[in-house]
Amino acid sequence: MDPTNPRILFAGTWQLEIHTWGRTSGGPGGGLHVSRDGGDTWEKLNGPDNTIGLPKKPVGKVAVAVAPSNTQRVYAMLETGDGIPWDGQPTEDGQLWRSEDGGRTWALITRNRNAMGRPHYYSRVVISPDDEDEAYFLTASFTVSTDGGRTLDVIPRAEAPGGDHHDMWIDPTNPDRMIVAHDQGLSISINRTKTWFRQRLTNAQMYHVTVDNAVPYNVLGNKQDEPTYRGPSNSRILGTRRINHIPRGMWHHVGGGESGFATPDPTDPNIVWSSASGSGMVGGIVVRYEEERRQYRPVEVWPEQSRGPASGVRYRFIWDAPVHISPHDNETVYVGSQHVHRTRNRGQSWEVISPDLTLNDRSRMGLSGGLTGDNIGVEYAGTVFGIAESPIEAGLIWAGTNDGKLHITRDGGESWTDVTGNVDGLPEWIAVRSIAPSRYDAGTAYIAADGHQVNIRDPHVYRTRDFGASWEKITDGIPPSMLSYTKIIVEDPVRRGMLYVGTENAIYVSFNDGDDWQPLQNNLPAAPVSGIVVQEHFNDLVVGTYGRGFWIFDDLSPIQQMTPEVMASASHLFAPRDAYRFRPITPPSIPYDDPTIGEDPEYGASLNYWLAAEASEAPTIEILDGSGMVVRTLEGPNRTGVSRIHWDLRDEANEPIRMLTPPRYAEHIEVGDEGRPAPGGQQISILMPPGQYTVRLSVDGATHEQPLTVLKDPHSAGTEADIAEQLAFIREVREDVVRAGEAVHRVEAMRVQLGTLSRFAEDEDLSASVEDLRQKLMDLQETMVDLRLTGQGQDGVRFEARLLQKLGYLVGALSIADFRPTDQEMEVKVILHDALEAHLAELEELVRTDVAALNETLRGLGMLIITDDAF
Numbered sequence: 001m002d003p004t005n006p007r008i009l010f011a012g013t014w015q016l017e018i019h020t021w022g023r024t025s026g027g028p029g030g031g032l033h034v035s036r037d038g039g040d041t042w043e044k045l046n047g048p049d050n051t052i053g054l055p056k057k058p059v060g061k062v063a064v065a066v067a068p069s070n071t072q073r074v075y076a077m078l079e080t081g082d083g084i085p086w087d088g089q090p091t092e093d094g095q096l097w098r099s100e101d102g103g104r105t106w107a108l109i110t111r112n113r114n115a116m117g118r119p120h121y122y123s124r125v126v127i128s129p130d131d132e133d134e135a136y137f138l139t140a141s142f143t144v145s146t147d148g149g150r151t152l153d154v155i156p157r158a159e160a161p162g163g164d165h166h167d168m169w170i171d172p173t174n175p176d177r178m179i180v181a182h183d184q185g186l187s188i189s190i191n192r193t194k195t196w197f198r199q200r201l202t203n204a205q206m207y208h209v210t211v212d213n214a215v216p217y218n219v220l221g222n223k224q225d226e227p228t229y230r231g232p233s234n235s236r237i238l239g240t241r242r243i244n245h246i247p248r249g250m251w252h253h254v255g256g257g258e259s260g261f262a263t264p265d266p267t268d269p270n271i272v273w274s275s276a277s278g279s280g281m282v283g284g285i286v287v288r289y290e291e292e293r294r295q296y297r298p299v300e301v302w303p304e305q306s307r308g309p310a311s312g313v314r315y316r317f318i319w320d321a322p323v324h325i326s327p328h329d330n331e332t333v334y335v336g337s338q339h340v341h342r343t344r345n346r347g348q349s350w351e352v353i354s355p356d357l358t359l360n361d362r363s364r365m366g367l368s369g370g371l372t373g374d375n376i377g378v379e380y381a382g383t384v385f386g387i388a389e390s391p392i393e394a395g396l397i398w399a400g401t402n403d404g405k406l407h408i409t410r411d412g413g414e415s416w417t418d419v420t421g422n423v424d425g426l427p428e429w430i431a432v433r434s435i436a437p438s439r440y441d442a443g444t445a446y447i448a449a450d451g452h453q454v455n456i457r458d459p460h461v462y463r464t465r466d467f468g469a470s471w472e473k474i475t476d477g478i479p480p481s482m483l484s485y486t487k488i489i490v491e492d493p494v495r496r497g498m499l500y501v502g503t504e505n506a507i508y509v510s511f512n513d514g515d516d517w518q519p520l521q522n523n524l525p526a527a528p529v530s531g532i533v534v535q536e537h538f539n540d541l542v543v544g545t546y547g548r549g550f551w552i553f554d555d556l557s558p559i560q561q562m563t564p565e566v567m568a569s570a571s572h573l574f575a576p577r578d579a580y581r582f583r584p585i586t587p588p589s590i591p592y593d594d595p596t597i598g599e600d601p602e603y604g605a606s607l608n609y610w611l612a613a614e615a616s617e618a619p620t621i622e623i624l625d626g627s628g629m630v631v632r633t634l635e636g637p638n639r640t641g642v643s644r645i646h647w648d649l650r651d652e653a654n655e656p657i658r659m660l661t662p663p664r665y666a667e668h669i670e671v672g673d674e675g676r677p678a679p680g681g682q683q684i685s686i687l688m689p690p691g692q693y694t695v696r697l698s699v700d701g702a703t704h705e706q707p708l709t710v711l712k713d714p715h716s717a718g719t720e721a722d723i724a725e726q727l728a729f730i731r732e733v734r735e736d737v738v739r740a741g742e743a744v745h746r747v748e749a750m751r752v753q754l755g756t757l758s759r760f761a762e763d764e765d766l767s768a769s770v771e772d773l774r775q776k777l778m779d780l781q782e783t784m785v786d787l788r789l790t791g792q793g794q795d796g797v798r799f800e801a802r803l804l805q806k807l808g809y810l811v812g813a814l815s816i817a818d819f820r821p822t823d824q825e826m827e828v829k830v831i832l833h834d835a836l837e838a839h840l841a842e843l844e845e846l847v848r849t850d851v852a853a854l855n856e857t858l859r860g861l862g863m864l865i866i867t868d869d870a871f
Helices: 557-561 564-568 720-760 764-781 803-814 823-860
Strands: 009-013 016-019 022-025 031-035 062-066 074-078 096-099 107-110 124-127 135-138 142-145 153-155 165-170 178-182 185-189 197-199 218-222 228-232 262-264 271-276 285-290 295-298 323-325 333-336 340-343 384-389 397-401 406-409 431-437 445-451 456-464 486-491 499-503 507-510 529-535 540-545 549-553 571-573 579-581 605-611 620-624 630-635 641-647 691-699 702-712
Touching (some): 009 074, 031 062, 062 124, 124 165, 135 165, 218 262, 218 271, 218 549, 228 271, 271 323, 323 384, 333 384, 397 431, 456 486, 486 529, 499 529, 557 605, 571 691, 605 691, 605 702, 620 641, 630 641, 720 764, 720 803, 720 823, 764 823, 803 823
Parallel strands (some): 384 431, 431 486, 579 702
Antiparallel strands (some): 062 074, 074 096, 096 107, 124 135, 165 178, 178 185, 218 228, 262 271, 271 285, 333 340, 397 406, 431 445, 445 486, 499 507, 529 540, 571 605, 605 641, 620 630
């Protein structure tokens, strides 16, 4: 739009077709258009009859920009084909045209291909608000012109905003400020591109998702325009300022490239197999990564570099070719081209174990791209898109293709059966991209097919119970829409008949083997669900999305255990999963303003219960140890349906220690009815040891119990004997803290009474006695707590530590890890205990003598006596 006249509009149209077998950019529908009446009428400027300097032959993608400082200057980039014949016909040559009269006439400015690069993926030109000659071209590189586009300067990658640039904003009031959007996030400059601040965003496009069997487990996947990633589901960074967050620094690459799968060895999390795109066999890169060495070995099926049409390659690997590790033998790995390939020696050699399983339609294996060729395997047709071996029958392998074929072998590939024709309703050329063989019955399998590249948008999910001899469509409950095409299906490993399916914008669950589906969206963003996996040990549902990164639904237990009987009951306590007693680790450097920081799961035990209706009182949850003693009582939400609370694996803390008087020398600080925290007074809640516990739910007179296992942190070097010694030590120190707190409360109660008495006492001798006792109590209390501390301005560093602070410090230092107390800690505990005993003895003596004497006087005067009852 002309910024000085909103009625003048320029628009580009783009004729584009994308199919499984190719992309065609360009045609008579493409062009540059102008309206000078606010959009009421439009004029196409290019085309065979134009005489104003624009291309006459068909064009593809168009980008246009009006110079804000001179609106007569208009830039237009048009995809032309660069003079290279397309479909047997000559094409126009050129990249950038410019008009000096508001779009009425044009001149070709440059043929430099750095202006547009790969037009279908990125083509944007942005003009500086204060300089009509300063133009920015956004492609894979970041290109700048300062002479109106005649010469182009490609900025080196290290100095560029990022890679694969897509859009740019320049501040119209201060052109030194600019923001560039690219595949890695946003980059911000405040000095006209001299330097950049690069900011990641929570918009990762993940092709698939896998998990390993580490504790805690890792999440893996291939990210658009970056390599594979691996990161923890739980950072174990506890007790830091960013508690319950997973820093980006805990993620790292595990070989391979941007697309495809990152599949960890099911028995050895150190090994990751990855398929990807790249400079090798288009989508046929296969690498084997070793975490211990942080190195990987390329083991491609056929390592001949290849570009061009699918018809010209030996093996047709799609952009995100499947890699599948046998559930029966972790040394057996499958990948798919038009064949299924297998290695049994870590990729040293590969064997073809299937014929061409595709349609092998050579008419749909030509060059892709249209005016601008683009042949990197994204639109390769006739490839195996999904491979899955039965988890209960070795050698039973399913293979689906992106041209609508489905095969099965039951003898490890010796013979294959085409069962495509048995799938009633399966459209031609639909991509059979996800296959889930059942773990409960060898003859049962499920497939999810995606037809959006042949304009089939409805969900296509099918089930067989007879090894593919017959199939049923199972899509009831998935609403048809432009975004309901199905991408993945997964079977639950705990509950038979429970399935998950991902579509282009949602996730669904079925409890009856697919007969009907219901949404499982909750707070999951409406993004393409590209991957689903259940991490079996932790029983978590892990989802990969193409645009919003990885998400985890923690603890599937209540969903798996939900039955009609449960829903018919007034209340129910679900059996909890085991809880790990993780100990904290040291964190990496954490950028606190990083929006890509992940969320840790809640610490401790996940406890889930059902209420058919709101109870008369909030439900209570008690945790009992192995001896039957209640160690913690929690209050749960009082709401209909399934509720979840977490027990942090700690017992009940001691009561808070409070002061009823203001700090010394800071009497202006108000003390409320509840008092103020005593300096150094800690509430100590002990992390319970590994072992067996019982969870008890009480609601409206009904009681439900379930066993709970608390597991030791497998990364902890301390033994269970060490933990037992530590807990005994902490319990003894906590008892001392409790006794110290009671002493503080006794003294505070007396100080408050003495203060009141002092204000109303008229007798001078009585006033002197009151003040003398008050001072003695304060002097004694100063050995326990520093009465000068306000809790403001870090005033704790001004003075020496007192007994109450030292007791809390002793516990805090020891409880960081699972080790028995050191000899020094034992010695300090004895010293502090003896100091407490001396303090308490002095207090008792003071009460027995001075307090008793004052009370005798008060009784003689008919006044209320001073009591030392703790509050």
